Amino acid sequence: MKKSNSKKKKLTGQGAKTIEFKNHNDMPLCAVSLTDTLYNKTGSWRSIRPVVQKDKCISCLLCWKFCPEPCISMVDGKPVIDYDYCKGCAICIEVCPKGAIVSEDEKK
Amino acid sequence: MDRPKGLKYTIPQGEIMSPGHLACQGCGATLAMRYALKALGRETIVVIPACCWSIIDGPFPYSSIGVPMFHTAFETAASTASGVLAGLQIKNKHKVNVLAWAGDGGTADIGIQALSGAVERGDDFIYVCYDNEAYMNTGIQRSSSTPYGAWTTTTPGKSFKTLPKKNMVEIMVAHTIPYAATANIAYPEDFIEKLKKARDIRGPKYIQILAPCPVGWKYSSEKTIKLGRLAFETCIFPLYEVVEDRYIVKKPSSKRPVTEYLQLQGRFSHLKAEEISKMQEYVDSAWKKLLKKEEQA
Numbered sequence: 001m002k003k004s005n006s007k008k009k010k011l012t013g014q015g016a017k018t019i020e021f022k023n024h025n026d027m028p029l030c031a032v033s034l035t036d037t038l039y040n041k042t043g044s045w046r047s048i049r050p051v052v053q054k055d056k057c058i059s060c061l062l063c064w065k066f067c068p069e070p071c072i073s074m075v076d077g078k079p080v081i082d083y084d085y086c087k088g089c090a091i092c093i094e095v096c097p098k099g100a101i102v103s104e105d106e107k108k
Numbered sequence: 109m110d111r112p113k114g115l116k117y118t119i120p121q122g123e124i125m126s127p128g129h130l131a132c133q134g135c136g137a138t139l140a141m142r143y144a145l146k147a148l149g150r151e152t153i154v155v156i157p158a159c160c161w162s163i164i165d166g167p168f169p170y171s172s173i174g175v176p177m178f179h180t181a182f183e184t185a186a187s188t189a190s191g192v193l194a195g196l197q198i199k200n201k202h203k204v205n206v207l208a209w210a211g212d213g214g215t216a217d218i219g220i221q222a223l224s225g226a227v228e229r230g231d232d233f234i235y236v237c238y239d240n241e242a243y244m245n246t247g248i249q250r251s252s253s254t255p256y257g258a259w260t261t262t263t264p265g266k267s268f269k270t271l272p273k274k275n276m277v278e279i280m281v282a283h284t285i286p287y288a289a290t291a292n293i294a295y296p297e298d299f300i301e302k303l304k305k306a307r308d309i310r311g312p313k314y315i316q317i318l319a320p321c322p323v324g325w326k327y328s329s330e331k332t333i334k335l336g337r338l339a340f341e342t343c344i345f346p347l348y349e350v351v352e353d354r355y356i357v358k359k360p361s362s363k364r365p366v367t368e369y370l371q372l373q374g375r376f377s378h379l380k381a382e383e384i385s386k387m388q389e390y391v392d393s394a395w396k397k398l399l400k401k402e403e404q405a
Contacts (some may be wrong), residue, residue: 033169033170034171035170036171037126037127037129037166037172042130061115061116066139068131070125077115085127089133089134089332090134091134093330
């Protein structure tokens, strides 16, 4: 099944995929979601902003491990928070043993 | 991603779940799914009945889960998993993990007959119940997994649930299940180890993971991990596994009083000293019973 161009435009998430089926036997029997949720920038939900202070960080990975989004990635051994998706739950601030992540008011 | 020296990943590094899902801030169930996908990998089919996760996953045609997901009716998680498994066997795909993923309402109340049937048939799948101790998705209604003393929207006025929590793991052990365990989102290494162990055992496997819920338990979202740790350290939600009727209990270094766990949560804020001492008695006797079972094995 080929998707028309107009349909492709609707699925504009970063992970949007188009899958082509050779014939009707290849097609799934029910509706299938093929696109991830990266289109949904949940960063707008945030009321506080966690900010990493890299000099205090000891790279213990606890913030990365307990991020429910997950929107913390480790770059050069230090956590980097993706503010497009961070909902501001402040778990990373709470679990950090060195207090290296501080909370700031979200500036609108 | 470069891995600099000194970074010790205790859980698998690869991420299967994508951000942008619809969970509340500080959701414990989301963490549980993140760890489960890390443990089982991409060769997994997830069966989800109506529960928080059917919303968290995202609206059609989007899905945050990164692996095939079968969304089914409330009471049918285990029976759908049996069907998916039968389909995979006909197609000769024996290496695909089937994971049934239900909340405590879909496990202990509504889904129990399907689960009991599937376990009795001995179908080879993993059933994970993420236990947030009420029907959180529909608005904090009391379930049979709600603990004694907790407030919910269906315990009217200032009253609270006066009955203890249903022990699903014991119900599963009574089915002579090959593997049953409890887990806790504050201990992801333990959970992932248990899932990997479960994956290598043939037959039905049951894991119940405590998933604190900021909305339903009425605490500030950053306390999710702290509450998970306290649930283990106060022995309110003990971590143990049952392999072929043999109990293995994980013990905290020192047992803390239950008040430390209760005072952080708004759902327990109405409790008076006598009720708290009653709860402490409940917890102590359950813990003693569990240790006795471990000794007997």
